[in-house]
Amino acid sequence: MAWIVGQVVGNEYTIERELGDGGFGITYLTFKKNGQKVVVKTLNDKVQQRPDFAKLQEDFLNEALRLAKCPHPHIAKVGPIFQEGHLWCMVMDYIDGGNLADRVVQKGILPEDEALLYIEQIGAALTVVHQQGLLHRDIKPQNIMLRQGKKEAVLIDFGIAREFTPNLTQTHTQFLTDGYAPIEQYYKRNKRGAYTDIYALAATLYSLLTGVVPVSALDRESGTPLEQPKRLNPKISDQINQAILKGMALKAHNRPQSMDDWLKMLGIATVAVSPKSRIATVPVSPKLKPAPIFLFGMGMLMALGIAAIVRPPNISVVISTQPSTPTPNATVTPTVSNTPAPVVPVPYSSSPSYPVSVDSLMVIPPQFDDAHQFYEGLASVKINGKWGLIDKTGKTIISPQFDNTYGFSEGLIKVAINKKNGYIDQNYGYIDKMGNILIPLQFDYCYEFSEGLASVRINDKWGYIDRTGKMIIPLQFDDAHQFFEGLARVEINKKYGYVDKTGKMIIPPQFDYAQSFSEGLAAVRIKGKGGAILTKQVIL
Template identity: 65%
Template sequence: MTWASGQHLQGGKYTIEHELGEGGFGITYRAKDNYGRLVVIKTLNDQVQRRPDFAKFQQDFINEAIKLAKCSHPHIVQIHEVINEDSLWCIVMEYIDGENLASRVENQGVLSEAEALGYIQQIGEALTVVHNNGLLHRDVKPQNIMLRSGKTEAVLIDFGIAREFSHNLTQTHTGMLSDGFAPIEQYDKRTKRGAYTDVYALAATLYSILTGEVPTIAPIRAINTSLEEPIKINPSISNRVNQAILYGMQIKPENRPQSIEEWLPLIQLPLNANTSSSHLFFLSDLSSPVAMEYHRLNRLLAARNWKEADQQTRTLILCIANRSTEGWLRDKDIDTFPYQDLHIINQLWLEYSNERFGFTVQKRIWENVNKNVDRFGNRVGWRENKSWIKYSNYTFNLNAPEGHLPQFLEVLGFVWKSGWFGAYWDGNLSRLYSFISRLEKCKIK
């Protein structure tokens, strides 16, 4: 059953104007209410209506509609009400005057990075609300993101295959998906699902609106066909955004950010808007010779979780030097520490702290105090009243003194003993000088 132009629903409350589109499950119409306002009415299409399990589809449709109605957000299409017309459940929602992102790119070319990130940020915030309500969208793509006419506002639409989910539990999926935007787990009807499923699709959407191309589909990528980096298609894409897209589109779900909240900070502008591009750090600028993975540190710093980031830095340094068991570095470990990894750690700290923390800051302070250990400790806030403070008394926010983080004394073997670092007062300063010397040799300045 389909509705023709001029057909009245709900006793004349709504009048069908024309069909807007039809998908695998649903069909949408533009209509007017009895006040002359435009609305969209969505219901199950004729093909689904003829299925023997139509009753189950109806029940799923109404259940998800009710849940979606609870997802109130400026960048989620607003549901006005759920109605029943001739035993057919329908969703009445706002009509968005404008075009979708796919049409925008097709008509005007790829978006600037700033414009694209603005829209993706809005949709990411909308998806966070969806996920917090126990739903996955499962069909995020440029065609399902509307742009309000005359405004820089994006709205997420078409929740036709949205489903409830329990994070990482195996559940049955429908077979509907959008090639290029669907992650590998959506190609298996019985698989684990999570917010990371929509993370992939959102990252793929950003890929598409910045390059004008649909990404290589996940099953092809899964058999060792590389995804062309977006920056190679559009060189104006920043390294930061290029890296964030690739991270969000990792084939294995466990290798992606596990939530939208984890991924969004990676595409946000640096805290210091005046920092020139030559001073900005991007994960793709340097590769670790020991194949170290820095995404967790990146996420922690982006989230301003300074304490966990400091602890993760210590873990990384020890792991790189193969000294995790011992818990401290020897002189020879410091002298051979990979300069690329020092740069990566340093630049991450510099960028996310607005150049308040990091090895560069610490080295500058070290030189300003004429390489005096006690004065250095006082300046960076590691000493108070002539005593080295406990780690629990450190300040893990941007109100801390410059150079306060990352704290590297423990990895140099400085052990806390009754109010002082034993290794330091035992006269064993060689590792401290070796570490500063390594920073100098690695041209960290």
């Protein structure tokens, strides 16, 4: 049931009016007892009726924690979290202004310089988001607010933001906005990365400069062309026109792979954001008592390094605002689990004003500029701009030397070394757990091994290698994906088909799009119609 005007929630916030009701959350403008206006967000009536409501409550709480991890002047600040009845609620800054979509409707398309100013601000904010291993996944003009009387943009609505591991296939919920979502968001299981948000931000710039929502990625995949923005607005410069098209490349590997790279294409000078500007995260259990819990000053924490902890069940994580010995204001106890406790990377702060203590859990002291999750017993860590690998004791297994490392797959890890040649380009190869380069860094791009083979790209053609680096299936495809259940989807002349591990074309290229096989079936689409295939039989 929606709250009514004048209702007091959280013993502090009086409802003034409803601001918006989205797919998950509903937001209200409220004023505190001291007269300050703030936004209160909670889950809407529709979500409350869903059978997975408890899970969505957890996601909602995680949104608050994700926001707390990303302190930036162009990201909406999160305040306290409290419980009203059975609903968890989040307090956020009130941004007294409209969104960019309203700005275009009311005053027409933006001048190029003004649009680029907002894109630069949001791009800088997303750089922080991506450094935290997060994706926003719903960037669009409606989610970018403008402060009243100022040319300052603020990114809002992290409701579907998710963690990601670069270049690993992961399962994500399929919530998206047509026109702004890239093709990988239309499929539940697909690779995602910074390039996912780059597509959406490029599409946002497209809309700001033309007043037109771009054709959806799904329609583009089916053959509908994307109109060049310069044709809709001849005042757009050639450089910006090309940068938008590059950022909106249909295939992820054809887009810039980092926000910084794309902003440089726009001619925007970027400022490096230190990976040490990080915020500790705290897991929240939905079983907490209905007492207010505050993220005290988390937006102000400056982490001094990355450490690793192991969190066994029934261990409380304490957040304190005391400058000396921590006194717990709130204790959050994770749900008990019989699963062996993982070792996870955490940002760590020793700030005297806002210390975060994780008692008796630190197994690898703070020392890294950045760190990723453990895969097959090893984790990637970053020191002085280079990546290496450590084991679960913190011992350096492979000294930092690579510009990028990725998760292990079938005993091999993909690594990259940058070579500057105009734009930054990366050469990819594979090493084993001892750091031996088993497959030289020679590929323009490649994927992880799956079922003994990995797809690799050289000069815009894809093929497959085995674990020795031998080319098993020659370079011949326009695109090639991982093997699942003995078959891999490949693209030739904008049509998808399937090959086996010998390279034999089992299902000829005929589909506008196709997904990998799972449990004997694969989703495909022909002329806009979706269906599934089983061996050579097409079911539409």
